[in-house]
Amino acid sequence: MSRGSQGDGARGLLAREQRAARPLLVRAVAIGAGLVAVGIAEAWLVAVLLARLLGFGAAGLPELLLAGSLALLAAGLAMAQEKAQIAAGEAARARLRDAAFGRLLAMGPSDERPVGARAALVVERVDALEGYFARWLPAAALALIGPLLVALAAGLADPTSGLILLAAGACVPIAQAATGIGAAQASRRQFGALQALSGRFLDRMRGLPTLVLFNREKAEQAALGAQAEELRRRTMRVLRIAFLASGALELIAAAALACIAVRHGWTLGAGHPDPAGALFTLLLVPAFFAPLRAFSAAYHERLAAQGAAADLAPLLAPQEDRPGLLLEGMPPRVTVTFQDVRLSYDPARPPALAGLSFRVLPGEALLLMGASGAGKTSVLRLLMGFSRPDAGRIAINGRDATALRPEELRRLSAYVGQRAHLFRGTIRENIRLSRPEADDAAVLAAAKAAHVADFAEALPQGLDTLVGEGGFGLSGGQAQRVAIARAFLRDAPLVLLDEPTAHLDPGTEAEVLESLKRLCLGRTAVIATHSRALRNWGAAVLEMSEGRATGARMAGE
Template sequence: MRRRSVPRSATPDTAGDAAARALLAREGRAGRRRQAAPVLLGLAAALCGIAQAWLIARLLAALLAPLLGNPAGAAGWPELLGAALLALLQAGLGVAQDRAQLAAGIAARARLRGAVFARLLADGPADERPVGERATLAVDRVEALDGYFARYRPAAALALLVPALVAAAAALADPVSGAALAVAGLLVPVALALTGIGAAQASARQFEALQRLSGRFLDRMRGLPTLVLFNRQEAEAGSLGRAATELRLRTMRVLRVAFLSGVAQELLAALALVCLAIHHGAEFRAGGGDLAAALFTLLLVPAFFAPLRAFSAAYQERLAARGAAAALAPLLDAPVEAGGLVLEEVPPRVVLSVQDVHLRYDPARPPALDGVSFRVMPGETLVLAGPSGSGKTSLLRVLLGFRRPDSGRIAINGKDATLLAPAELRRLSSYVGQRAHLFRDTLRANIRLARPEATDAEVEAAAEAARVMEFAAALPAGLDTLVGEGGYGLSGGQAQRVAIARAFLRDAPLLLLDEPTAHLDPGTEAEVLESLRRLCLGRTAIVATHSRAARATLGRVLELSAGRVVPVARAAG
């Protein structure tokens, strides 16, 4: 075996805000190269705007000079043509900037969504979040970060660079005007801070409401038949309506903050324009002043505040991103278990030895496993029996690598299995659970999920061994018949045979079965047990079950109770 190293992620900060900031900063550094393109294009567009304002100011000054009793200026068609060309260039740069921002957002979302999916898949059943919440994390929360990377970060950079550039250009024409614009620019963060107090908390509460609504809606849609049977559909519709109303109210609070910040921004722009007009008017009344310079500085006011308006609008994206990042950080920043050993090849047979294994999920609760020990040889089937909560499923989770035991030893062929990477434990095993989950695809594709590179002949052989062909032959397209999501269109026994066919196709030396005949009628259970007996031949098999038929027919029985092995009573001799 060779050792593979897996990097550890940073330990999450105890404060949600700090963890969110760290996540956003880390992802911002990762996408810095893509985010530089819209900034450079925005700077180029700003330079075009400054040059265009100067040409227009000269043209207007030449037109207005006779009205003011001054000699006509020299500006004319060249300035008009130059301004038109600069306007076209500026529009083209704006389109290119939008595309660059879109690309930056797409790249950031793809990177984050890949990381979220990787962590969710790595945690597997150990992640106890409801399915709706996990779907919200991978879809809505990641989607909410798009504006932060596509708009906010470029806008924040341009809000610093472009106003400074415009103020410098204004100062070259008139120092007082440049200073006035600089002061107005410094007041913008103050206005944003005053209008944005509590906005981050409002955005976080909005996302919490969205997550609750998404999770509840998905769970209720899945359980819709049950709700109808118990006549609870009206009550649940009312609950969903109240959750939707809560989301609407929280969304309106966030929008109210955005509206107030926009009003403050427009008020500052109007004040800056009035101040410049008063200043230049006073100069003209005093008999001085440069008309072209005055018009130039007035025309620069929109160019000065345009990136600040964009930043103000994008600031709401930052608030939304902080709320989304606070939810994603615990998942993405959770410590990754150290890399384990990787098998060079899967052994054809395994001897499984479990010695004094302990596992506790919560210190306040009794242990799930309390000193469990047993040994299973190749070709032997061990039946784990016992009441619910006795530790059967917990033991299977440990053997599948989804939980690490607190103490004890698990050996495969005499070597410590806890040194293996969790994925390697799953390479060694085939698993069949209580309910087979079938995807909306053909029967053939659902079976091939166990080994995607398998040939059609191998898939058909596995289907034959699991007795899938007995019912598939009567379907319109045989194994190529499309089944609905969750196995819609098949009975429970038929879906379970498909799961057994997956195990046949995987052909792993260790077989782990968790209540494989639960929810089946006696006739169907007998048929499934027959398939399972064939599946267990030559393999090391562990079956967790309540079924008396399984206990009687599959193999040696190990009784569990409260996480302990129940001693077998010996007959007096």
């Protein structure tokens, strides 16, 4: 994707989310404008009280009490504004995270990004956008509204002082633009380094046993250290530019204060006609630059958001409306037909499927056998809706399967892969994952059918025994039986198995195969496997090579 299209996508994403967050942002800006107005009134009362201390005017206790009341009101408004901004940021973060996670779930295995990169998108990139809505957008609006209100109040007291403040305010965007070009580039590079480091760290943590096994831990430690140093350098560059922008703003504020002080102190001399007005304009200088300081402090949030939005935009881009068809009801039995199906993932590489044809009737099982890369898993991906064929026809009960929504295709099937992933929770909760609305009786029946109950009885709390992330606490064969129990509980008419016994010892494999045979009984089954034991099932066998069928053996032959 070109840089221009990335920028357009990022701007489009930020604009869409800004419209969605508008009610909360308007509330935060309105409270901020009220805080500025209270600050102006408080500055006038303080100026009147100071003039009285210097021997001018007749201010007294009422003005002092009113100034104290306004200070309390300002503190309350500041708290309310902070809460409103936090609410806007949290709402945007929740909305973006739900959308990003939902899109990743919809893409499933078709998303080829590493796990670390996907985690960085959903966590770090979305977190980087929170400040854009919580701080930058309110600060940008108040940077325009606040100084104009303050300059107007100063102009009513002394037109020249009001013009000085307006001229100083006009210099702020120029200083921001001068540092903003380099800051934007530095921020993008920093985010790139952060994503690379976080993705590599997560991937290496997942593969830590392999690194230790091949004695690569020292090399990976050095590589991670180099990437961390690169991130540090880029982060320090962003901070240097931020400090430069802050210094430019303070210089402009000091110059404005000096100009107003010179006007009232030297030009008009000791016989000033309005000492309270002079003090008022001087006290308004901090109030004038407070929104601009907040704007400058939040400027890096905008830069960070642009880089994060550029990464998220391709994932969250609006998709064409391709609703597909919905199932009227779950068919009790299905017939699967592939007719000259072709599929290619990369034009520069040979096709994954090159004219594959077969047919599986209800109650039959088809074994897809062949070397790795023959196209067996691609068949399963097509049947689950994670890929679409480039040519040919896939039919379910004689109807075009590609006309269904992908999620409807997945409703038809129960899948068991090479390695069952169990989440941290009880065995019962992990089984119920396939059908959350199932009652305890259905879960128990699935556990018995998959022989999970056999080993669960020996556990401290049976099916309510807690297991760790990734199935920690269970053996590979036990975790695979939990996956089979999920398939039993799902009770779908199509069973898809992808090397379900690839990592099991012969004894455990025989036990798991017995459960799988019961699972496939009466259902349509498509099984990708290398297992010799599965050949003894008496199922039809389709030999595959380079995406083609090279031979077939019918059941019983």
